[in-house]
């Protein structure tokens with residue numbers, strides 16, 4: 001069979017990378033995805049990760065093969081949550097051969113999926129991505145922090161969001177409701193911290209800080225459109241700071257529709273390098289892509305990696 005004989009004529013060989021430990025990645029869902037791919041492509045491989053970091057190692061080895069004529073995938077599918085996606089993107093970024101990536105939901109918050117596909121049913125998104133109907137390849141910006149080096153796909157946050165991410169790990173509720181519950185529990189005793197935010201070296205905020213979110217993706221926790229101006233491929237990071245002058249519950253309600261912008265107590269900016277500092281002597285608690293990072297640091301600097309990985313996203317879609 002040649003590529004022109006295929007039902008879609010677009011991709012020949014697909015590799016699905018699935019994390020069995022992610023919130024909603026089940027055998028049944030992977031079997032359905034494999035079957036849809038098999039209808040549209042000649043060859044489908046499924047790789048189940050066995051441990052943390054496995055997806056990165058697997059892809060860095062698969063996509064760096066030098067064997068002439070090696071049967072490399074010409075499209076990849078990531079199934080898991082935001083942590084899985086970060087590991088997949090890290091593997092692609094380290095590779096010579098970089099096929100486009102289709103992001104499928106299989107996690108808890110699935111914010112990246114929402115940013116790229118507007119939460120349409122995954123069957124529709126996967127079909128569009130494989131056939132090219134209403135979908136396009138875009139070179140997604142990523143970000144990184146150093147010491148230790150860490151890739152960021154969706155975003156990083158401090159304050160309330162970082163504390164709620166830590167809280168969420170012990171809550172046995174599936175899906176996005178877990179983060180809602182974590183935020184409610186965290187809010188009961190939450191105290192803002194004294195912080196400063198610099199964008200490309202310019203101070204945009206200094207004082208009592210409820211949370212800072214940098215991305216990346218428009219949504220966090222799957223439901224908060226905290227960075228409504230974020231574009232996936234504009235070579236800029238967006239940052240939103242919520243200070244203590246706006247009641248937090250009001251701010252969270254407004255964030256669901258992105259209407260928090262312009263309110264007193266909300267600072268929004270864009271740049272290539274964002275520094276988040278805690279200035280009251282305590283360590284800065286932060287998370288990246290849904291994972292709390294334990295450190296004694298008082299500041300982190302996040303730098304954009306423009307156009308780092310090709311992803312297939314909904315066409316005409318502006319989401320970040």
Ligand SMILES: Nc1ncnc2c1ncn2[C@@H]1O[C@H](COP(=O)(O)OP(=O)(O)OP(=O)(O)O)[C@@H](O)[C@H]1O
Pocket residue numbers: 019020021022023024049050051052053054080081082083084085087106107108109110111289290291
């Ligand atoms: N086979 C495995 N067993 C255990 N952990 C794994 C395995 N493969 C990957 N992991 C780790 O599982 C963690 C959780 O995955 P992920 O973040 O994708 O899911 P989630 O937490 O349910 O989703 P979300 O980010 O949407 O909240 C990641 O940190 C990843 O490194």
